Amino acid sequence: MVYQRPWTHETDVTIRLRRCRNPLPNSRSLWLKTYRPLRVEPLELEVAQPLPDVCARHGRPAVSRSHVQACFYDTDLHPRFHHSAFAQDLVKTLISMRRVGLNPVSTILVGEWPVCDRCVRTARRYRWLARSLLLLMAANLVAVVIVSVANIDSLLPPLVLALFPGSLLGLVVVVHLFNKSAQRVTYRPIYDERFAFVQAHARFRAAIEQDARYRPPLGQEPDTP
Numbered sequence: 514m515v516y517q518r519p520w521t522h523e524t525d526v527t528i529r530l531r532r533c534r535n536p537l538p539n540s541r542s543l544w545l546k547t548y549r550p551l552r553v554e555p556l557e558l559e560v561a562q563p564l565p566d567v568c569a570r571h572g573r574p575a576v577s578r579s580h581v582q583a584c585f586y587d588t589d590l591h592p593r594f595h596h597s598a599f600a601q602d603l604v605k606t607l608i609s610m611r612r613v614g615l616n617p618v619s620t621i622l623v624g625e626w627p628v629c630d631r632c633v634r635t636a637r638r639y640r641w642l643a644r645s646l647l648l649l650m651a652a653n654l655v656a657v658v659i660v661s662v663a664n665i666d667s668l669l670p671p672l673v674l675a676l677f678p679g680s681l682l683g684l685v686v687v688v689h690l691f692n693k694s695a696q697r698v699t700y701r702p703i704y705d706e707r708f709a710f711v712q713a714h715a716r717f718r719a720a721i722e723q724d725a726r727y728r729p730p731l732g733q734e735p736d737t738p
């Protein structure tokens with residue numbers, strides 16, 4: 514069945530969700546108040562159905578399960594949007610010269626997702642890159658201290674430039690790399706708190722369609738537009 518809506522794709526699968534029975538641990542820092550008040554009820558949701566042993570991204574056999582936590586944001590486009598629109602917010606704030614504010618988190622969704630060997634390798638590679646970059650920045654900081662103490666003036670300017678703004682940019686890249694290493698599911702905006710639309714490989718879709726345990730009970734499918 515095809516559920517074509519803005520930001521969804523006909524090859525998505527729908528996964529059943531429910532509200533978390535207990536507050537999520539370590540989620541308090543994500544519910545930060547911003548200058549934009551939340552326009553919808555804040556929700557903590559979890560995947561409420563078994564998932565097949567197939568990687569949703571690559572369609573390969575799963576080698577393990579991974580805890581995936583995703584945030585959705587109350588944006589101008591959608592109240593539970595899958596991207597924070599951080600860059601647009603920043604530009605709007607700079608152009609208007611007043612505090613437009615960042616889009617607040619409106620929904621947190623957790624689930625244990627099947628991951629394949631390729632996902633595991635990719636995540637490991639991103640973590641290795643992030644740690645290497647952190648080590649490089651730490652080494653640069655130590656070099657700045659040594660060169661300052663030893664009064665080697667010719668070496669100081671490039672090292673200081675690498676520290677600032679170099680390390681600031683580096684930190685942004687490190688956060689991005691750690692995010693990439695953790696993100697193994699591509700969600701769409703949440704239109705109905707009982708369902709998530711997820712980008713899925715054809716073999717994952719086939720596994721969902723072949724087994725009744727993975728499908729919503731009759732009469733509880735997401736509304737068609």
Ligand SMILES: [Zn+2]
Nearest residue numbers: 568571629632
């Ligand atoms: Zn995979």
